[in-house]
Amino acid sequence: SQQGEEDPQALSIQEGENATMNCSYKTSINNLQWYRQNSGRGLVHLILIRSNEREKHSGRLRVTLDTSKKSSSLLITASRAADTASYFCATDLQGAQKLVFGQGTRLTINP
């Protein structure tokens, strides 16, 4: 079964708006990672947040982590058409070495 579940499954917004995607997971983690996938391509790493961190920034990306609620969010500010892609959270499980992905959020930015 999937460890992470993203919400919403699909999101469509206008260029310039902010996009927020959420991820919930089930078991203890070492870290949580966000990836992006353009259609027909491999996944590309965006940002990693460790279990002892609460918030992290990278350019227009902001990630939060709440280990008590077992949830994370990815915020993309000032969205651009080029941000159109699928976004996945991945949990790096504590006690194991495997990286388990959620179902993803398909983000569409309308020009």
Add this chain to the structure above:
Amino acid sequence: DAGVIQSPRHEVTEMGQEVTLRCKPISGHNSLFWYRQTMMRGLELLIYFNNNVPIDDSGMPEDRFSAKMPNASFSTLKIQPSEPRDSAVYFCASRGDRGTEAFFGQGTRLTVV
């Protein structure tokens, strides 16, 4: 480094045939993952290796699937015999130290007819 290299990029085969997918991880990485992506099931972890040793193959769907990593620079995923429901995109990924980011290959799109 050229990144994670997978071959072939596309494979079309007939039901019952053997299929072998190949992966070359990034040099120096000691963990390798095989994933399968479909619309229905998303991105499933099939198996992963650490230092060439299979650690967890609980995601391998059936005995028809097998994976090997004979050395640090090469891994294969084999399906024998293949079935139409195996049609998917198969990704290989590698990473260095535990707890770091993974790097993905471009994937192999498998179609079994």
